[in-house]
Amino acid sequence: MKNYVNISDLNNLQNTVQDAIDLKKNELQSKTLGEGKTICLLFFNNSLRTRLSTQKAAQNLGMHTIVMNFGNEGWQLEFEDGVVMNENKSEHIKEAAKVIAQYCDIVAIRAFASLTDKEKDNAEMVINSFIKYAGIPVVNMESATKHPLQALADAITMEEFKTTKKPKVVLSWAPHPKALPHAVANSFVEMMQLQEADFVITHPEGYELNSEITKNSRVEYNQEKAFENADFVYVKNWSSYKDYGQVIKKDADWMITEAKMKLTNNGKFMHCLPVRRNVVVTDEVIDSENSLVIEQANNRTYAAQIVLKKILEKIGC
Amino acid sequence: MKNYVNISDLNNLQNTVQDAIDLKKNELQSKTLGEGKTICLLFFNNSLRTRLSTQKAAQNLGMHTIVMNFGNEGWQLEFEDGVVMNENKSEHIKEAAKVIAQYCDIVAIRAFASLTDKEKDNAEMVINSFIKYAGIPVVNMESATKHPLQALADAITMEEFKTTKKPKVVLSWAPHPKALPHAVANSFVEMMQLQEADFVITHPEGYELNSEITKNSRVEYNQEKAFENADFVYVKNWSSYKDYGQVIKKDADWMITEAKMKLTNNGKFMHCLPVRRNVVVTDEVIDSENSLVIEQANNRTYAAQIVLKKILEKIGC
Amino acid sequence: MKNYVNISDLNNLQNTVQDAIDLKKNELQSKTLGEGKTICLLFFNNSLRTRLSTQKAAQNLGMHTIVMNFGNEGWQLEFEDGVVMNENKSEHIKEAAKVIAQYCDIVAIRAFASLTDKEKDNAEMVINSFIKYAGIPVVNMESATKHPLQALADAITMEEFKTTKKPKVVLSWAPHPKALPHAVANSFVEMMQLQEADFVITHPEGYELNSEITKNSRVEYNQEKAFENADFVYVKNWSSYKDYGQVIKKDADWMITEAKMKLTNNGKFMHCLPVRRNVVVTDEVIDSENSLVIEQANNRTYAAQIVLKKILEKIGC
Numbered sequence: 001m002k003n004y005v006n007i008s009d010l011n012n013l014q015n016t017v018q019d020a021i022d023l024k025k026n027e028l029q030s031k032t033l034g035e036g037k038t039i040c041l042l043f044f045n046n047s048l049r050t051r052l053s054t055q056k057a058a059q060n061l062g063m064h065t066i067v068m069n070f071g072n073e074g075w076q077l078e079f080e081d082g083v084v085m086n087e088n089k090s091e092h093i094k095e096a097a098k099v100i101a102q103y104c105d106i107v108a109i110r111a112f113a114s115l116t117d118k119e120k121d122n123a124e125m126v127i128n129s130f131i132k133y134a135g136i137p138v139v140n141m142e143s144a145t146k147h148p149l150q151a152l153a154d155a156i157t158m159e160e161f162k163t164t165k166k167p168k169v170v171l172s173w174a175p176h177p178k179a180l181p182h183a184v185a186n187s188f189v190e191m192m193q194l195q196e197a198d199f200v201i202t203h204p205e206g207y208e209l210n211s212e213i214t215k216n217s218r219v220e221y222n223q224e225k226a227f228e229n230a231d232f233v234y235v236k237n238w239s240s241y242k243d244y245g246q247v248i249k250k251d252a253d254w255m256i257t258e259a260k261m262k263l264t265n266n267g268k269f270m271h272c273l274p275v276r277r278n279v280v281v282t283d284e285v286i287d288s289e290n291s292l293v294i295e296q297a298n299n300r301t302y303a304a305q306i307v308l309k310k311i312l313e314k315i316g317c
Numbered sequence: 318m319k320n321y322v323n324i325s326d327l328n329n330l331q332n333t334v335q336d337a338i339d340l341k342k343n344e345l346q347s348k349t350l351g352e353g354k355t356i357c358l359l360f361f362n363n364s365l366r367t368r369l370s371t372q373k374a375a376q377n378l379g380m381h382t383i384v385m386n387f388g389n390e391g392w393q394l395e396f397e398d399g400v401v402m403n404e405n406k407s408e409h410i411k412e413a414a415k416v417i418a419q420y421c422d423i424v425a426i427r428a429f430a431s432l433t434d435k436e437k438d439n440a441e442m443v444i445n446s447f448i449k450y451a452g453i454p455v456v457n458m459e460s461a462t463k464h465p466l467q468a469l470a471d472a473i474t475m476e477e478f479k480t481t482k483k484p485k486v487v488l489s490w491a492p493h494p495k496a497l498p499h500a501v502a503n504s505f506v507e508m509m510q511l512q513e514a515d516f517v518i519t520h521p522e523g524y525e526l527n528s529e530i531t532k533n534s535r536v537e538y539n540q541e542k543a544f545e546n547a548d549f550v551y552v553k554n555w556s557s558y559k560d561y562g563q564v565i566k567k568d569a570d571w572m573i574t575e576a577k578m579k580l581t582n583n584g585k586f587m588h589c590l591p592v593r594r595n596v597v598v599t600d601e602v603i604d605s606e607n608s609l610v611i612e613q614a615n616n617r618t619y620a621a622q623i624v625l626k627k628i629l630e631k632i633g634c
Numbered sequence: 635m636k637n638y639v640n641i642s643d644l645n646n647l648q649n650t651v652q653d654a655i656d657l658k659k660n661e662l663q664s665k666t667l668g669e670g671k672t673i674c675l676l677f678f679n680n681s682l683r684t685r686l687s688t689q690k691a692a693q694n695l696g697m698h699t700i701v702m703n704f705g706n707e708g709w710q711l712e713f714e715d716g717v718v719m720n721e722n723k724s725e726h727i728k729e730a731a732k733v734i735a736q737y738c739d740i741v742a743i744r745a746f747a748s749l750t751d752k753e754k755d756n757a758e759m760v761i762n763s764f765i766k767y768a769g770i771p772v773v774n775m776e777s778a779t780k781h782p783l784q785a786l787a788d789a790i791t792m793e794e795f796k797t798t799k800k801p802k803v804v805l806s807w808a809p810h811p812k813a814l815p816h817a818v819a820n821s822f823v824e825m826m827q828l829q830e831a832d833f834v835i836t837h838p839e840g841y842e843l844n845s846e847i848t849k850n851s852r853v854e855y856n857q858e859k860a861f862e863n864a865d866f867v868y869v870k871n872w873s874s875y876k877d878y879g880q881v882i883k884k885d886a887d888w889m890i891t892e893a894k895m896k897l898t899n900n901g902k903f904m905h906c907l908p909v910r911r912n913v914v915v916t917d918e919v920i921d922s923e924n925s926l927v928i929e930q931a932n933n934r935t936y937a938a939q940i941v942l943k944k945i946l947e948k949i950g951c
Binding site: 028031043049052059069177273277279283294297298300 | 383389391395398411413
């Protein structure tokens with residue numbers, strides 16, 4: 001694995017999940033693998049879980065970590081080619097990416113969707129520019145359209161908690177006051193497409209995800225019907241993809257409640273966090289024994305660590 | 318010691334002070350104790366001494382340090398139970414604290430008083446929520462009402478500079494242009510109540526500290542009288558507690574001057590810093606040989622280090 | 635070497651350049667030299683290259699690094715003596731510098747020119763105050779008038795790429811939409827004055843640098859004439875020094891183009907970055923094989939590392 005930008009960059013999802021579970025048993029088992037190696041974590045957007053878990057993962061491997069918040073600590077970058085840079089952008093990505101690559105062995109990047117320019121978001125300009133110019137391994141800490149570290153952590157969590165070989169897994173949209181990106185949902189869908197499962201996506205009409213990602217995955221517009229007999233309910237808000245970045249529905253009838261969870265097969269509740277309580281999900285559900293949200297967050301460390309481990313092994317430590 | 322939130326969390330102040338002085342002689346004596354362990358320093362407010370000294374202390378013990386500025390790098394947290402989170406708070410402390418605890422072995426928190434809501438400040442919502450939900454040791458890097466790392470550093474400094482078994486120690490209010498919290502004064506009072514000393518608090522009327530903290534500690538409203546024969550003069554501004562968070566007096570007659578220091582027994586001047594020169598204290602006094610402010614700052618490292626050492630020993634490194 | 639504030643703080647530039655080139659061959663050759671030592675990087679201004687390369691350099695030497703953004707994470711400092719500090723400055727440099735020195739072995743500082751107060755900028759108040767009060771080695775990460783880590787990296791790069799014993803080196807002004815400091819140009823001039831080279835400075839009239847720095851260095855107001863037969867063209871914008879901090883010319887006729895580079899002796903293009911493409915230099919030139927900008931950035935690590943190594947050797951690790 002050179003870069004980790006999509007869940008499909010893993011050679012084999014199932015093996016990687018098993019490797020991560022193995023590594024979790026003794027997280028310091030490769031504590032000298034990254035000695036003398038440096039990872040730069042570049043944040044173009046805020047972060048809690050990703051910020052802490054990726055640092056933890058790198059440190060577990062003996063790497064040096066350098067964290068930079070591009071907005072506060074650096075300056076605006078230009079991504080377009082051939083521009084006369086006489087406005088507010090101080091440096092071109094061509095230089096920035098090549099320069100950063102001089103100081104580290106791996107670069108990890110968080111750069112959210114604009115939700116205003118669908119074409120640019122789909123082009124993944126920021127992360128793809130780093131791949132194009134940096135020349136060193138690039139790790140996606142949530143890009144405009146993908147969040148593969150989250151999806152890998154979710155796969156690990158489901159592997160740990162599944163009680164049947166082919167569980168029923170529901171990805172359910174839920175309401176939220178703000179317009180949110182599609183990255184988590186997209187990567188979850190792509191991850192599920194690599195799993196043996198009965199997978200169904202449920203959301204209100206108008207909230208269809210990018211069909212190039214959902215492909216043949218089943219969509220069920222009736223949330224309650226979708227929940228029937230589910231083993232895992234993975235919940236996430238996203239804004240409209242068709243009416244790009246718009247919030248077309250906010251009312252509480254799609255909130256995850258105890259009544260809905262009762263339709264499942266004693267189903268586990270999952271969410272990537274942060275979550276708005278009593279908007280996305282009721283206190284009862286997220287505080288229940290079937291809630292896996294903290295386990296998911298914990299597995300972010302091992303998802304990052306197995307990815308960094310595989311990259312380090314590839315670049316030859 | 319599980320958490321260090323109040324000076325009273327120390328089993329024995331005098332022994333801890335001696336342990337810190339011992340550790341200061343060779344600050345790398347336990348440099349492998351924290352190997353493979355991580356501390357997260359979470360700042361909800363700005364910091365200089367605490368930020369640097371706590372990192373230094375953790376690194377002296379071989380720990381990994383992860384620093385996060387919650388305001389700039391994260392988002393607003395909800396602390397109330399049962400709220401419909403459809404406003405500007407993106408994550409509940411229940412999740413945030415539990416999640417952070419997945420990535421570190423100790424969490425240290427700075428969260429100042431609001432100075433607008435006395436009841437909430439006294440409830441210490443932020444740090445108590447972390448204790449309640451994180452489940453890992455919590456260290457107070459200045460909370461709404463307490464600053465026990467400062468108080469411990471002050472105890473170390475007084476132990477190093479006292480010339481008599483039972484010194485006279487004065488805590489004196491001094492003027493300041495802005496409304497400041499009570500945390501430093503409160504923890505200093507609590508620390509002094511554990512010491513063998515002739516302790517007196519002096520401040521203008523209306524600036525009484527929380528009587529549940531000052532208890533039987535003597536208050537003298539005449540600053541000059543209080544200074545008579547003092548061995549240590551510990552200076553700090555705070556806003557009114559009664560008229561909560563208000564600045565009811567700004568004039569310079571309570572400023573610490575050479576003339577006032579001459580009333581003391583060649584007394585040492587102490588302040589936790591940052592200090593406003595020629596507002597709180599004149600240049601002459603803070604620049605004099607009797608000023609201990611830099612020694613106090615230096616002892617912040619050893620205060621933090623002895624606390625972290627005791628916590629690490631407890632959690633079993 | 636106690637401090638590294640000016641290029642002249644190096645005992646011998648040529649030897650230092652050779653030492654850096656030697657160190658670059660095996661950057662971990664002194665990886666335990668800084669063990670148990672801490673460097674604080676204090677940023678009063680934003681940074682990319684300096685932030686990352688100086689951390690990398692320190693980590694290559696086994697040092698702990700603590701990074702602090704003074705503006706966001708701390709508060710405003712007072713630098714004037716005798717002031718009644720009742721305005722917006724919370725701490726005096728006297729305390730801040732002495733306190734920081736308690737927590738680290740070396741302090742590195744970035745504090746740009748104001749470009750509004752020529753006298754203060756020339757007085758280098760921030761970095762000189764740290765030298766005066768901190769008492770520990772101070773490293774300049776770009777001060778009001780100097781950027782000696784950049785100049786050293788440039789000297790390393792020229793040594794690596796020169797094809798003749800005494801190359802012709804041109805420092806050329808180029809246009810920029812914003813008013814920029816003189817620090818990079820000043821330190822480059824001072825570095826060149828220590829080199830065997832045919833050195834010429836070219837800029838529009840009115841953009842003369844401080845004559846106390848340029849001394850006898852040749853100035854040629856005709857840019858094309860200056861470029862004739864040049865081996866290296868070092869490009870940088872700066873604002874007017876005479877009409878302090880003003881932008882008196884923005885038009886593109888001083889931009890670095892392929893046509894101008896053709897006047898050189900197959901000359902190398904150099905710039906410290908960040909650079910505005912198609913304002914300072916055309917895409918063709920910066921993307922050409924003769925562009926050394928990424929090599930310069932890479933050498934920032936080794937410039938910082940050789941400086942830190944010499945300081946560590948002096949303070950006795």
